[in-house]
Amino acid sequence: MRDTTPLPSQATLAPSLVWLFATAAGLSVANVYYAQPLLATLAHEFGMTEAASGMVVTATQIGCALALLLLVPLGDMLNRRRLTLIQLGLLALTLAALGCARSTAALLGGMLLVGLLGTAMTQGLIAYAASAAASHERGRVVGMAQGGVVIGLLLARTLSGVVADVADWRAVYFVSAAMACALLLLLWRKLPPAQAASRQLAYGALLASMLAMLRHNKVLRVRGMLALLMFAVFNIFWSALVLPLTAQGYSHAAIGAFGLVGVVGALGAARAGALADGGRAQWTTGAALLLLLAAWLPLSFAGAALWPLIVGIIALDLAGQAIHVTNQSLIFKQDSDAHSRLVACYMLFYAVGSGAGAIAATSVYALAGWHGVCALGAAVSLLALLFWRLTLPAEKP
Structure with missing residues (x-):
């Protein structure tokens, strides 16, 4: 076939x-x-x-x-x-x-x-x-x-x-x-x-090769870990947001409408990919990680006014999409015969980060409220920024 x-x-x-x-x-x-x-x-x-x-x-x-x-x-x-x-x-x-x-x-x-x-x-x-x-x-x-x-x-x-x-x-x-x-x-x-494909693999060997990719592909590991932390940040926010908004009397439809603000992030995704094509992947990553961290400042005022929440959502989604697209651009520069396995391995990091972020968000909200959630999100964002900076030499070819 x-x-x-x-x-x-x-x-x-x-x-x-x-x-x-x-x-x-x-x-x-x-x-x-x-x-x-x-x-x-x-x-x-x-x-x-x-x-x-x-x-x-x-x-x-x-x-x-x-x-x-x-x-x-x-x-x-x-x-x-x-x-x-x-x-x-x-x-x-x-x-x-x-x-x-x-x-x-x-x-x-x-x-x-x-x-x-x-x-x-x-x-x-x-x-x-x-x-x-x-x-x-x-x-x-x-x-x-x-x-x-x-x-x-x-x-x-x-x-x-x-x-x-x-x-x-x-x-x-x-x-x-x-x-x-x-x-x-x-x-x-x-x-x-x-x-x-330049070489044919049996199905079992195809799946086993994904483990080899994770062991030997530094770009995949680094970018996958950034994805794990970034998607954890996303789910810390989106999993907990419904709780304070519901307490303020927002309807489910109104809460869901906040997600539409994230379309702005999607519009910025192609630009991030173009910057990666031009050799500015690391610059884009650093700027996006700083924006991801900064987004938690307006988000922390979400209970006091509506506009800081909107500004924070736009910043969070724009930063997240820029990181996500840059990650994929870099891993797809690898072996063209392995694009499907590369994206599968990469998205497994996403799945782990999403689940961990959702669990952590609701637990922290029960203990420390919305400001505790924002502190957690900022801490994970800072961790992602430090991880990127520390692994930067290892990712260079």
Whole structure:
């Protein structure tokens, strides 16, 4: 199943194709987050308690983790174009089946598959975009694709809520299945040929090689650790934010709307990638880490006024996206035959950081309130800045 058709050239990708990668990545990741505003409705319809409704999110996240470990690396073994189309077709079928679910088992099984296939599609498309791009534009292209992911993630909850209000929760997944079918046709017509891997690996060897990458690839380890700390900071903020805002009387819709401010961060992602292409990856990283740390000052005043919260969210998201895109730009400068495994390894750091940040945030809030959360977020941000500075010589080629 290995593609033997070479790319015509490593010319600059057409803007329409870059936008297609970004749009497809955004639509793919959105499927993973559609359920979050629907949890109360799902709990009522399927007879689950509020506590048990968390199983819906858990099932989706298990699917995400399995995708990173088992499916995303396949892009380095199989034809990326064919693999993308097959996964998207299966995702469309899963979404349609989920809309028809009548039992808790069917619901949870569908959510697991949505997490599995949605994550595989999203990260696979980013690796695909990186491999299709020429080396001089790879950071910019990855930045655009990552920007699509952020926008898809942020808008998913809003779109889900609107469709569910107009129709019902099942309509969310039927509409998403229809969009997946339309996207499948578009990708089938427009995706470029996939570059063949220079060497063929068996599936077991492919997975085992990820451990070797983590042992021997200093850039991956350093950038992965920065991702772990940065995503921990993100989840310290977003996991705890609902608590003080709810206490101040904000509705769930109003709290969710704060996430839309993060679109500004997505718009800055491509610029960070372009700076990395121009050899300024370390400068961008340092500036973004300083901004990440500085963001906690206005965030600490969130309970007193609205504007410091908005300023802090913009700074936090802009810094985080700049770090994330720069990280990916640097790791994708490595072996082009391993882009899928590199992104899978990298995103595993993200998963660990996200989980640790969420757990730490709620625990600290219970003990020290919002200012304690801000102190924790600032401390982890400072740790990330110090880690980057101490490992800077080790990351130079």
